[in-house]
Structure formats: C-alpha cells, structure tokens
Amino acid sequence: MADQSPPDSSGFPDARLYVWVKSLEGKVNNLLREVTVLKNDLIRKNNDLKKEVTTLAEDLINTKHEQEMTLQKMDLIIKELKKTAGIEEVMTLRKYVDFWNPMNFVTRQDLDRVIEAKLQEREATKITTMTQETR
Numbered sequence: 001m002a003d004q005s006p007p008d009s010s011g012f013p014d015a016r017l018y019v020w021v022k023s024l025e026g027k028v029n030n031l032l033r034e035v036t037v038l039k040n041d042l043i044r045k046n047n048d049l050k051k052e053v054t055t056l057a058e059d060l061i062n063t064k065h066e067q068e069m070t071l072q073k074m075d076l077i078i079k080e081l082k083k084t085a086g087i088e089e090v091m092t093l094r095k096y097v098d099f100w101n102p103m104n105f106v107t108r109q110d111l112d113r114v115i116e117a118k119l120q121e122r123e124a125t126k127i128t129t130m131t132q133e134t135r
Contacts, residue, residue: 085093106114
C-alpha cells in the first residue's frame with residue numbers, strides 16, 4: 001500500500017484523477033472532431049445550396065425571358081391574323097367566285113377561234129344561199 005498515492009481531499013487518488021481527466025480530454029477531442037466534420041459538411045452543403053439557388057435564379061430569368069419572347073411572337077401573330085380575311089369575307093368571296101364560275105371563262109385565243117369559225121360558217125351559208133338563188 002505504500003505504492004499507492006495518498007488520496008487527495010476529494011477522496012480520489014491522483015492516478016485515477018489523471019486517467020479520468022485524460023478520458024474526458026479524449027472525449028472532448030472526439031467531440032471537437034465531430035463538430036469540425038459537421039461544420040465542414042454544413043459549409044459544403046451551404047455552398048452547394050448557394051450554387052443551386054444561383055442556377056435556379058438564372059433558369060428562372062431565362063424562363064421569364066423566353067416567356068416574354070413567346071408573348072411578343074404571339075402578339076405579332078395576332079396582329080398578322082387581324083390583317084387577314086375573316087370567315088365572313090372568305091364566304092363572300094366564295095359566293096362571288098361560285099357565281100362567276102371562272103372554270104367557264106374562255107381565253108382570248110378560244111374566243112378568236114370561235115369567232116373565226118362562226119364567220120367562216122356565215123360566209124359558207126351566204127355562199128350556199130347565193131348559189132341556190134342564182135340557180
């Protein structure tokens with residue numbers, strides 16, 4: 001019992017107190033390492049989230065710009081469509097085209113041929129009537 005250190009005033013020997021303090025120090029160091037790992041992980045995730053938010057903001061801006069361009073194109077198409085004929089105007093034009101029936105129109109050449117044929121026919125009938133009268 002001479003090898004043991006005398007108990008201090010708290011009733012713990014120095015060696016036990018030293019082991020206990022070293023054990024606490026190890027536990028504190030482990031906790032500090034865990035806190036550091038957690039802190040680094042949190043910083044990394046925060047940076048990743050910042051990048052993601054920046055990317056989403058850029059995507060949102062691009063989407064808004066595309067939407068604006070689409071609206072401008074739609075407005076242009078609407079203006080162009082307002083300049084075109086409506087269904088009533090088309091139906092009126094169809095009525096007149098059906099009335100005139102352009103498929104029955106003749107060309108100038110066709111008309112000249114018909115007139116020439118009629119003139120020749122008249123001359124032929126005139127000649128035959130004259131020859132019959134002279135007989």
